[in-house]
Structure formats: structure tokens, C-alpha cells
Amino acid sequence: xxVLVYTESENGKFKKNAFEVASYAKAVADELGTSxxxxxxxxxxxxxxxxxxxSKVLNVSNENLNxxxxxxxxxxxxxxxxxxxxxxxxxxxxxxxxxxxxIVAGKLKAGYVPNVVAAPESTSPFTVKRSxxxxxxxxxxxxNTDIKVVGVSNNAFGAHENTTTASVEAFNPAISDADFSxxxxxxxxxxxxxxxxxxxxxxxxxxxxxxxxNWGMIEELADVLGAATACSKPVSDLxxxxxxxxxxxxGKPVASNLYIxxxxxxxxxxxxxxxxxxxxxxxxxxxxxxxxxAADYGIVGDAFEVIPQLIEKLKEFKAQNA
Numbered sequence: 001x002x003v004l005v006y007t008e009s010e011n012g013k014f015k016k017n018a019f020e021v022a023s024y025a026k027a028v029a030d031e032l033g034t035s036x037x038x039x040x041x042x043x044x045x046x047x048x049x050x051x052x053x054x055s056k057v058l059n060v061s062n063e064n065l066n067x068x069x070x071x072x073x074x075x076x077x078x079x080x081x082x083x084x085x086x087x088x089x090x091x092x093x094x095x096x097x098x099x100x101x102x103i104v105a106g107k108l109k110a111g112y113v114p115n116v117v118a119a120p121e122s123t124s125p126f127t128v129k130r131s132x133x134x135x136x137x138x139x140x141x142x143x144n145t146d147i148k149v150v151g152v153s154n155n156a157f158g159a160h161e162n163t164t165t166a167s168v169e170a171f172n173p174a175i176s177d178a179d180f181s182x183x184x185x186x187x188x189x190x191x192x193x194x195x196x197x198x199x200x201x202x203x204x205x206x207x208x209x210x211x212x213x214n215w216g217m218i219e220e221l222a223d224v225l226g227a228a229t230a231c232s233k234p235v236s237d238l239x240x241x242x243x244x245x246x247x248x249x250x251g252k253p254v255a256s257n258l259y260i261x262x263x264x265x266x267x268x269x270x271x272x273x274x275x276x277x278x279x280x281x282x283x284x285x286x287x288x289x290x291x292x293x294a295a296d297y298g299i300v301g302d303a304f305e306v307i308p309q310l311i312e313k314l315k316e317f318k319a320q321n322a
Contacts, residue, residue, distance in 0.1 A: 006021070006090070023157060032088070053164050054164060061170065062172075092154060108149070110146075116128045196247060197252070201227035205241075206232040206265065217304075231247070256277045266292075282297070
């Protein structure tokens with residue numbers, strides 16, 4: 001019995017979380033005394049998963065799966081789990097996997113725990129630590145079903161190299177027209193920029209920037225840092241920035257290594273969505289802004305004065321250390 005891990009990809013390239021969940025799966029497999037099998041869908045360079053402890057890759061190549069479909073993807077993963085006799089299925093806690101994981105759990109009659117932040121505390125009984133109460137606390141959750149489905153929070157466990165030779169096998173799950181009763185008719189994607197989900201650094205702006213015409217310095221700072229750009233809910237509601245950049249409890253969750261909030265006061269919904277970020281830096285003119293209480297570092301100052309200076313210093317640093 002192996003541990004099965006679903007490794008997400010886009011345009012043939014594995015996402016950052018694919019290597020993180022593979023590393024997590026290897027940790028679980030070591031505890032259970034078994035090996036890791038991955039299922040990849042329309043991905044290239046499957047052998048690279050061997051760098052993170054994967055022994056076998058079930059490679060699904062199906063042009064009907066070029067666009068994400070929760071039911072079809074879940075059926076493919078469930079079939080792979082049954083074929084491999086997997087006792088645990090490991091996935092990320094991305095937006096897509098949170099749609100498909102409950103379907104997988106239902107088909108396999110498995111217990112499902114999302115937002116897991118650490119390797120199992122115990123495998124007998126199988127107990128995991130997950131974030132709870134909008135990331136304000138943690139819960140030790142026991143899974144008592146024979147098959148376990150675990151969703152790992154992004155950037156929580158980390159990617160750890162554990163070199164193994166991965167064999168790659170073609171896998172052809174039974175995908176039917178019934179799996180596509182719901183279809184995506186259009187997908188809008190940000191092109192040429194780091195995505196919020198995969199970025200190690202996120203630079204986010206709020207209403208303190210006063211208007212969309214001032215977003216140039218946010219984008220320049222993000223470009224210097226190799227970061228993704230984001231915004232608060234009021235900014236996207238006003239149409240200053242696309243809704244795809246809205247982060248927070250009602251937008252996209254952020255679990256970056258560094259989150260820089262500029263001109264964002266820190267409403268509770270926003271804080272809940274970014275609290276998993278490891279280091280939070282806040283720049284705001286209001287010293288009483290709630291965000292300062294949650295920040296690791298804070299600058300009380302005018303963003304229109306602080307950001308240009310920060311960009312200049314970062315460029316100087318990069319030039320000296322090129």
C-alpha cells in the first residue's frame with residue numbers, strides 16, 4: 001500500500017506546491033513504511049518528482065483535462081488511489097484541490113482534513129495539525145477512516161529534496177462525458193507575472209494609494225523583488241485592480257514568505273486571509289492601523305515617500321550583489 005500524491009501543474013509545468021506535497025507525502029510514507037506514488041495530469045518532466053521522494057509517477061495525458069474540472073480530476077485521482085491501494089492521498093490546499101478533494105473523499109469513503117500545516121503527529125491513530133478559526137489557532141484532528149485524504153497548506157511544510165529514482169508509467173483513467181457535466185467556458189489568467197498562489201513575496205496595496213493611477217510604484221516594487229501584486233477588497237470593488245488580485249478571507253489566501261501591505265488598514269477579513277504569511281511588513285500613515293498589531297515590521301510613513309526610497313535601495317543592493 002502506497003501513499004498517493006496529486007501533483008498540480010499548469011501548462012505542463014509543475015506548480016511550486018507540487019514539490020511541497022510530494023515532500024509531505026514522503027514524510028508520511030516513511031512513517032508508514034511504504035513508498036510514494038504521484039499522479040500528474042498533462043505534466044512534463046515527471047522524473048523531477050523523484051527529487052522529492054516520489055518512487056513512481058502515474059502520468060495522465062488527456063487533452064480533455066487541459067482545463068481544470070473538479071469531477072473529472074477527482075475521478076482520475078480516485079481511480080489511481082484504488083489502483084495503487086493507497087491508504088493516504090495527499091493534495092495541496094489550493095483553490096482547485098479544495099473543490100476536488102471532497103469528491104475524492106466521498107468516492108473513497110475517506111476522511112478529509114484540509115489546511116494541514118505539519119507532518120502527522122501520529123499515524124496510529126492518524127493525527128494531523130491544521131489551521132483553524134481563520135488561521136487564528138490550530139486543531140489536532142484525528143482521521144479514523146481506512147483511507148485518509150490530507151490537504152497541505154501552501155508554504156507550510158516546505159519542499160525538501162529526498163532523491164529517489166522515479167519511474168514514469170502512462171495512466172489512462174476512465175474519463176467519460178458525464179464527468180464534464182459542468183464545464184469552464186472561459187478562463188482569464190494573469191500573464192507574465194508571478195501568481196499570488198505560487199509567489200514567495202507578495203506586494204499588496206490598499207485605498208491608501210488613493211487611485212489606480214498610483215499603482216505603478218507597487219508594480220515596480222514587485223518587479224524588483226520578483227513578487228506578485230495584490231490588493232485589498234475595497235480596491236478591487238472600486239475597480240482599481242482586477243478581482244483576481246483581491247486577497248483576504250473573501251478573496252485569495254496568501255501564505256507567502258514575505259507579505260508587504262501598503263496603505264492597507266488591516267480589516268479582520270484581510271488579516272485572516274494573509275495570516276499564514278511568514279513575515280508581514282506594513283507601511284501606513286496611521287500608527288493606529290490594526291495591521292500594525294499583526295505585523296512583524298512596520299513603517300509609519302507616507303507610501304509615496306517610502307516606496308520610491310525602498311525601490312532605490314533595493315536596486316542599489318541588487319546591483320552591488322549581482
